[in-house]
Amino acid sequence: MSNDAAEPLGPMLDLGIHVDVVVGTTSITVRDCLKLKRQSVVRLKRSSGSDLDLTVGGIVVASGEVVVVDESTAVRISDIAQPAGAEPEV
Numbered sequence: 698m699s700n701d702a703a704e705p706l707g708p709m710l711d712l713g714i715h716v717d718v719v720v721g722t723t724s725i726t727v728r729d730c731l732k733l734k735r736q737s738v739v740r741l742k743r744s745s746g747s748d749l750d751l752t753v754g755g756i757v758v759a760s761g762e763v764v765v766v767d768e769s770t771a772v773r774i775s776d777i778a779q780p781a782g783a784e785p786e787v
Contacts, residue, residue: 698781703783714753714754714777715753716751716752716753717751717752717756718749718750718751718772719749719750719751719752720741720749721741721742721743721747722741722743723739723740723742724739725739739744748760748761748762748776749761749762749763749772750774751772751774757778758777758778759774759776759777759778760774760775760776760778761773761774761775761776762775
């Protein structure tokens, strides 16, 4: 981000935000939810090996893959989402 683009946001740039890393989603019935126990398997609507979504406030902002950095789990960003209404990159 250039300095010109960041100036209007100046005071907000150091605010902390909550980022969620979404492995996948699914829908199940309450009945099936109540049957869950240790070792249960819940099938997701995403194929294995797919990139994970990074969301802020429920909005996908990027996607990436799981990596290990110094014995910690991390996400390597592979794609940045286009803002709503933005022209697609050529």
